[in-house]
Amino acid sequence: MRVPVGVRVGVFALIVMGGYTYFANSIPQIESKPPQELSLEGGNVTPAQLVKAGEEIFHTKGSCEICHRIGQKGTRAPDLAGIGARAGKTKPGMSAKQYILESLLQPGAYVVEGYPNIMPQVDKPPIGLNRSEVWALTAFLESLGGTVDVTLNDIPPTVGAAAAGGGAAAEVKLPGDPKAGEAIFAGKAGCIACHKAGKVGASPVGPDLSHIAKIQTSEYIMKKILDPVGSGTVAGYPKGVMPPIFGQTLTAKEYVDLVAFLLTLK
Ligand code: HEC
Ligand code: HEC
Known part of the structure; x- marks a missing residue:
């Protein structure tokens, strides 16, 4: 055959x-020290602080810059300049906030034309962002040409569950x-x-x-x-x-x- x-x-x-x-x-695993986690749950945070935290995550723990640039074509992924504005027009019936969240949590649900479906889910290893970090990152992306209206309630409570307790170790x-x-x-x-x-x-x-x-x-x-x-x-x-x-x-x-x-x- x-x-x-x-x-x-x-x-x-x-x-x-x-x-x-x-x-x-079946072999014992050596745990590496998990990177610093951001927790904003329960705290009072202004949209400006949220955007700043999200920007920081974009440049550091999020590893987004290895694939994306802002205002410049990256090697592996779309330029994210103006994403806060165009996100609301990409999928009919979907707000900018919803589209950005979908892009981060289910990158395969909509694949930007001309690009392969290779973006990793950001709340799973190896990136492994927690719920607060996804919230801040969404605010930052909204701020790129759009309005920051994301609240913690918009982020499903299950987000980042794999990252909690050392996501890297789960790999x-x-x-x-x-x-x-x-x-x-x-x-x-x-x-x-x-x-x-x-x-x-x-x-x-x-x-x-x-x-x-x-x-x-x-x-x-x-x-x-x-x-x-x-x-x-x-x-x-x-x-x-x-x-x-x-x-x-x-x-x-x-x-x-x-x-x-x-x-x-x-
Ligand atoms: C003749 C050239 C060539 C050889 C040999 C080659 N690759 Fe590649 N590889 C490419 C090109 C071109 C791409 C980008 C296009 C694509 O995705 O197919 C790529 C893509 C990749 C990627 C995806 C990178 C990313 O950013 O997502 C990985 C991983 C990779 N190669 C690993 C390997 C490994 C491991 C070997 C050896 C076993 C290997 N390649 C041998 C040309 C090569
Ligand atoms: C391995 C490379 C890679 C990494 C790392 C990556 N992305 Fe992506 N991303 C892509 C690719 C490729 C696309 C286009 C294909 C698609 O829609 O899935 C994309 C699409 C997007 C989109 C939709 C863009 C549009 O024009 O509609 C957003 C938003 C986004 N990524 C944000 C991020 C953020 C924020 C991070 C960091 C937490 C990140 N990405 C990490 C590769 C990556």
Whole structure:
């Protein structure tokens, strides 16, 4: 029986991920110190303070700037200048506030034309913002050309539940060997021919991967290696240049080591 490549790749990925998730969860995990959390619940905060807090999150914990710029085209995502104004006109019947919140919490619900569906949910790892932070960030985005009218009640109470109590710790820890993975990246797999990754490589053919683990889930990274086109093409880069062969050329151990290396890139 012929099995389509996509399905084979998918099944392979599931088996490898499933197996290693099981192991990963059975080994004790070293918790890294969670980043500083902002809590505004219960406190009195003016819209100006809220916007300022949101701006801070945009530039720091939110990691938004790795993909987005304000007033300048980013490499991976739309320019957010004027988002507070255009957000109210993007989806019929949806207010700016509703559209912005949807963009942050269900980025796949509406995908801006010309861009792939690669934006991570901001209240889940690796970004993992809490409810207050999503509130402030929404106020900041509204302030870019629009009116700040978001209240804490607009943010569903479930938002950021995964981030509470150390979102980063909830993420899958692969038992791969990052050092060995770095050698695969620079050697056998030849990723270095197209990608920079921290101190390794310098090629501009593909996106710089130096912060990939800060902005993308392990699921995305794992899938992208096995099925580059099926994962969506990063804006500003050509489609079909990243070879779809790694599911065949890498052993399971090499693949897991490689992913472990990529997950160190923060
Ligand atoms: C991995 C890259 C990436 C990161 C990180 C990222 N985004 Fe995005 N974002 C995108 C892409 C690509 C789109 C366009 C596709 C879509 O609509 O999902 C987008 C769309 C959006 C939109 C809708 C824009 C429009 O013109 O309608 C908003 C608002 C937004 N992002 C805000 C943010 C904020 C705030 C952060 C930080 C918390 C963030 N994004 C982090 C990639 C990213
Ligand atoms: C021949 C050049 C080439 C090689 C070799 C290559 N890639 Fe890529 N890669 C690209 C290009 C171009 C893109 C952006 C277009 C796209 O999304 O397909 C990309 C995108 C990616 C992304 C998504 C980045 C983002 O910002 O979302 C990841 C992750 C990635 N590559 C990892 C790898 C790894 C790991 C290897 C080695 C196993 C590899 N690539 C080998 C060209 C290459």
